[in-house]
Amino acid sequence: VQPSVDQVKLGNRRAIARLMTQVENDEAAAHEAIASLHSATGRAHIIGVTGPPGSGKSTLVNEIAKRMRQLHLTVGIVAIDPSSPFTGGALLGDRIRMRDLSGDDGIFIRSMASRGRLGGLARMTGSVVKILDAAGYNTILIETVGAGQAEVDIASAAHTTLVIETPGMGDEIQTIKAGILEIADILVVNKVDRPGSDRTVKALRAMLHMGLAPKPTGHHGVDTNMDTKERTNVKAQTTWEVAVLETIALEGKGIDTTVDAILAHETYLRESGEWLLREISRSRLEVDQLLQAQFISQLQATVPESEFKRLIVEVAKREIDPYSAVNQLYRQMQM
Amino acid sequence: VQPSVDQVKLGNRRAIARLMTQVENDEAAAHEAIASLHSATGRAHIIGVTGPPGSGKSTLVNEIAKRMRQLHLTVGIVAIDPSSPFTGGALLGDRIRMRDLSGDDGIFIRSMASRGRLGGLARMTGSVVKILDAAGYNTILIETVGAGQAEVDIASAAHTTLVIETPGMGDEIQTIKAGILEIADILVVNKVDRPGSDRTVKALRAMLHMGLAPKPTGHHGVDTNMDTKERTNVKAQTTWEVAVLETIALEGKGIDTTVDAILAHETYLRESGEWLLREISRSRLEVDQLLQAQFISQLQATVPESEFKRLIVEVAKREIDPYSAVNQLYRQMQM
Numbered sequence: 001v002q003p004s005v006d007q008v009k010l011g012n013r014r015a016i017a018r019l020m021t022q023v024e025n026d027e028a029a030a031h032e033a034i035a036s037l038h039s040a041t042g043r044a045h046i047i048g049v050t051g052p053p054g055s056g057k058s059t060l061v062n063e064i065a066k067r068m069r070q071l072h073l074t075v076g077i078v079a080i081d082p083s084s085p086f087t088g089g090a091l092l093g094d095r096i097r098m099r100d101l102s103g104d105d106g107i108f109i110r111s112m113a114s115r116g117r118l119g120g121l122a123r124m125t126g127s128v129v130k131i132l133d134a135a136g137y138n139t140i141l142i143e144t145v146g147a148g149q150a151e152v153d154i155a156s157a158a159h160t161t162l163v164i165e166t167p168g169m170g171d172e173i174q175t176i177k178a179g180i181l182e183i184a185d186i187l188v189v190n191k192v193d194r195p196g197s198d199r200t201v202k203a204l205r206a207m208l209h210m211g212l213a214p215k216p217t218g219h220h221g222v223d224t225n226m227d228t229k230e231r232t233n234v235k236a237q238t239t240w241e242v243a244v245l246e247t248i249a250l251e252g253k254g255i256d257t258t259v260d261a262i263l264a265h266e267t268y269l270r271e272s273g274e275w276l277l278r279e280i281s282r283s284r285l286e287v288d289q290l291l292q293a294q295f296i297s298q299l300q301a302t303v304p305e306s307e308f309k310r311l312i313v314e315v316a317k318r319e320i321d322p323y324s325a326v327n328q329l330y331r332q333m334q335m
Numbered sequence: 336v337q338p339s340v341d342q343v344k345l346g347n348r349r350a351i352a353r354l355m356t357q358v359e360n361d362e363a364a365a366h367e368a369i370a371s372l373h374s375a376t377g378r379a380h381i382i383g384v385t386g387p388p389g390s391g392k393s394t395l396v397n398e399i400a401k402r403m404r405q406l407h408l409t410v411g412i413v414a415i416d417p418s419s420p421f422t423g424g425a426l427l428g429d430r431i432r433m434r435d436l437s438g439d440d441g442i443f444i445r446s447m448a449s450r451g452r453l454g455g456l457a458r459m460t461g462s463v464v465k466i467l468d469a470a471g472y473n474t475i476l477i478e479t480v481g482a483g484q485a486e487v488d489i490a491s492a493a494h495t496t497l498v499i500e501t502p503g504m505g506d507e508i509q510t511i512k513a514g515i516l517e518i519a520d521i522l523v524v525n526k527v528d529r530p531g532s533d534r535t536v537k538a539l540r541a542m543l544h545m546g547l548a549p550k551p552t553g554h555h556g557v558d559t560n561m562d563t564k565e566r567t568n569v570k571a572q573t574t575w576e577v578a579v580l581e582t583i584a585l586e587g588k589g590i591d592t593t594v595d596a597i598l599a600h601e602t603y604l605r606e607s608g609e610w611l612l613r614e615i616s617r618s619r620l621e622v623d624q625l626l627q628a629q630f631i632s633q634l635q636a637t638v639p640e641s642e643f644k645r646l647i648v649e650v651a652k653r654e655i656d657p658y659s660a661v662n663q664l665y666r667q668m669q670m
Contacts, residue, residue: 031658035657038656041653280647283651315621322625323369323373326622329626
């Protein structure tokens with residue numbers, strides 16, 4: 001049965017869950033439903049939360065969600081879990097989370113396992129976020145493990161990105177290597193009760209200072225069609241300074257300040273005109289992902305699997321070079 | 336000037352470096368050179384080394400390289416560095432490495448920054464590995480930060496994958512979340528002089544034990560064309576048991592054992608027939624990446640940038656849904 005789009009828009013939890021499952025199992029089938037939800041989206045504030053394993057992301061996300069509920073905001077949580085097949089990490093993390101937040105109708109939680117899904121994951125995440133947005137959730141938190149490009153991409157699909165670090169995650173060079181600082185709108189040093197936290201906070205502030213040029217607007221080189229007049233009419237704060245916040249998520253410390261910063265960033269985005277730029281950037285990512293998916297479908301439809309495999313084996317045996325193999329496949333697709 | 340393919344094959348360091356630079360700056364231009372190197376590749380043993388930031392990857396890779404040189408093997412090192420734009424992490428890491436290994440003609444080191452390169456990185460890494468392989472290096476070490484799908488992909492392009500963990504990187508759930516264990520042929524717990532190392536080693540062994548089913552062969556669903564007869568003729572070790580090794584890379588401890596394990600894995604691959612399966616898997620990845628690149632070129636060639644941007648803005652403003660936008664672009668590309 002096709003999950004009812006109208007029911008999703010009304011916030012029916014079962015319809016939401018059913019459509020999400022369909023997206024995970026067969027995005028193509030859910031295609032039409034997702035397409036027709038698009039016009040009902042664009043209201044939610046989408047927040048990416050990223051950081052290395054062990055930085056306390058899940059705990060922090062839970063605490064942020066609880067605080068937002070106190071402020072009467074409804075919250076969707078999408079947890080991207082690069083779980084091992086051995087132990088079902090996604091389920092495990094979910095249980096812990098559920099124990100904490102379950103029973104509140106203003107919260108909807110969805111865990112997604114990233115294993116073996118490659119490019120498809122970002123696309124599925126986008127669809128799940130779209131469903132939550134159309135269902136009327138005010139805030140959507142996307143939780144991912146940082147460091148990888150795929151995770152950075154998912155975070156790029158957010159309006160506001162929180163990057164979490166912890167004290168003593170290695171020397172400074174290693175911290176730099178994490179290399180996701182440049183995507184942060186808000187930096188959170190969690191577990192500041194650990195030794196070395198002052199050094200980490202100072203190092204991060206110093207690094208931000210070194211790169212203090214204002215964040216480029218319109219990521220991915222897409223211009224907005226706002227004209228200069230519109231821009232100058234904006235009275236609000238026009239630059240955003242990345243703050244370094246300190247939390248102990250397990251004890252609920254620093255959460256109010258973090259949520260205040262998130263809401264301040266939302267206000268900044270909306271009043272400065274940056275919101276539209278980020279929406280354009282998000283749309284660009286979405287269209288790129290869909291284009292790739294369509295290309296793969298076409299490949300599968302026009303080149304028989306057996307022939308594809310035969311070519312791959314020839315490349316492996318050095319009977320043909322990969323560039324010639326690709327040209328051959330490509331010509332076949334054009335017919 | 337087109338770098339000389341013949342000079343690369345002769346191991347001329349300047350020709351190698353020049354072709355690598357060309358690949359980094361303009362893969363399309365280097366296309367022909369890379370294609371003509373393909374038939375000279377397939378001899379090197381390619382080793383992916385991956386692990387979280389702070390796990391001591393670079394130090395371990397350096398020590399492995401030194402040990403391999405003692406065994407009279409030549410070594411290429413490709414370091415994928417997700418560096419921040421603030422500080423030029425790639426350069427910094429390079430300097431440290433150079434101080435250690437420079438002056439040895441049997442070692443060639445190349446650092447690649449991953450920032451802002453997305454899918455292109457895996458393709459470039461593949462080309463750089465191909466150049467080193469054709470130039471006659473016996474062993475190629477690819478060093479990446481683990482956790483992200485992009486890095487996992489790069490590691491998948493290897494014959495042998497080392498996954499590095501360190502003691503006390505967080506509780507067990509977090510370790511599971513790192514989720515890259517399933518790609519490991521060899522697991523290394525580095526910094527075992529740290530507290531909690533016994534617990535980490537035990538936990539990893541337990542997790543491996545839980546998932547002890549033999550590793551599936553022929554990743555990515557590509558079958559080899561080896562028939563059953565060929566398979567049964569193979570007398571060698573036909574399964575590989577992932578070992579958990581303990582090292583203190585900074586003090587050079589455990590390195591000999593690690594290198595022994597790497598060479599044992601190479602022997603296993605070659606004698607079991609698994610080598611060809613991994614070559615097929617590597618070729619599949621390469622062809623997939625080239626296909627995507629070609630698709631993007633075609634998109635850029637057929638859809639004017641201004642029109643592409645206009646559509647994106649319409650999607651962002653919810654005037655059109657992304658699926659309809661993609662259909663429109665796709666139709667235009669087919670004309």
